[in-house]
């Protein structure tokens with residue numbers, strides 16, 4: 001059976017279509033399969049191996065017991081929309097109206113898909129920062145838009161402002177921001193965020209910003225682009241409970257923004273999933289209302305894990321970029337004599353009993369060589385797992 005033309009475009013956009021037209025598995029699927037078949041420690045895919053807060057888990061059990069098991073309203077349960085609105089106010093001073101400016105989605109993934117599909121016409125341009133999360137490229141290609149990228153180069157992974165100015169034009173419909181950034185762990189500085197707002201105004205573009213790692217930052221406070229002067233009216237902010245509360249499998253996400261934009265996006269979202277995750281919605285509402293210490297604690301525990309794995313990677317001989325946020329750290333394998341990270345990742349289970357993902361999985365074919373020796377490691381794992389991985393990786397340089 002042939003994949004439809006539109007999805008062939010999407011698969012090509014996401015670099016999953018081989019030259020002979022066959023579909024390749026994603027590198028995440030390939031690497032996770034390798035972890036399973038070899039028993040290696042999986043630092044490839046970004047999911048935590050410990051449960052999140054007990055109150056949140058208990059609230060989901062209670063919601064099931066209480067019978068919250070049918071379709072929620074199209075916008076999401078009011079209890080969650082109100083909690084999202086309060087959260088935006090508590091942390092960022094934003095005041096989205098829970099009835100008009102908040103929509104609950106099936107993870108951030110659905111929010112991003114609906115936003116791109118709703119706002120973009122064939123031939124429009126979408127600007128992303130490269131490397132990028134793989135679903136962006138697939139959705140941009142599916143929408144028929146042209147994908148323009150601005151490079152984030154090692155070791156700091158900040159965009160060059162002139163390159164950004166050249167990439168955004170009157171053809172740009174969306175500037176798609178991801179801050180804190182997967183896979184690099186970089187956070188955008190204020191000047192870059194201001195420039196994005198300025199360019200969006202100048203070229204009448206919408207900013208869609210993926211902030212799923214908003215609470216997982218290390219020594220830096222996350223600044224949503226929607227808080228900048230002039231940004232709110234043209235910004236759709238996307239986030240999710242998966243990362244903050246270690247509930248990635250629940251797929252409870254949301255978007256906030258001006259109702260004119262959200263109404264249009266809702267028209268698409270209602271035909272993607274319509275609604276999802278009924279009993280998990282009130283549970284994430286409980287999570288969003290947890291005291292500040294919880295949010296500080298999540299970040300500081302993860303910072304300790306970042307430090308542990310980064311030190312292990314340095315000790316093993318990698319050159320390591322400092323991760324400022326997210327679950328991920330980028331390590332350059334060139335000092336160890338590995339110029340090809342994809343090749344190294346395929347051999348890493350046998351060499352060190354560890355699985356990781358090459359950065360080339362997050363870049364377009366024409367830019368793969370710029371990232372050829374870089375590897376992404378996930379540190380959202382138990383301390384003993386990270387210690388074991390570090391000890392095993394130390395054997396690489398011997």
Ligand SMILES: Cc1ncc(COP(=O)(O)O)c(C=O)c1O
Pocket residue numbers: 046106107108109110133178181182210212239240241242248251252253
């Ligand atoms: C940058 C980024 N955006 C979105 C997602 C997906 O979020 P969700 O599971 O809420 O759909 C991920 C998950 O890895 C991510 O890293």
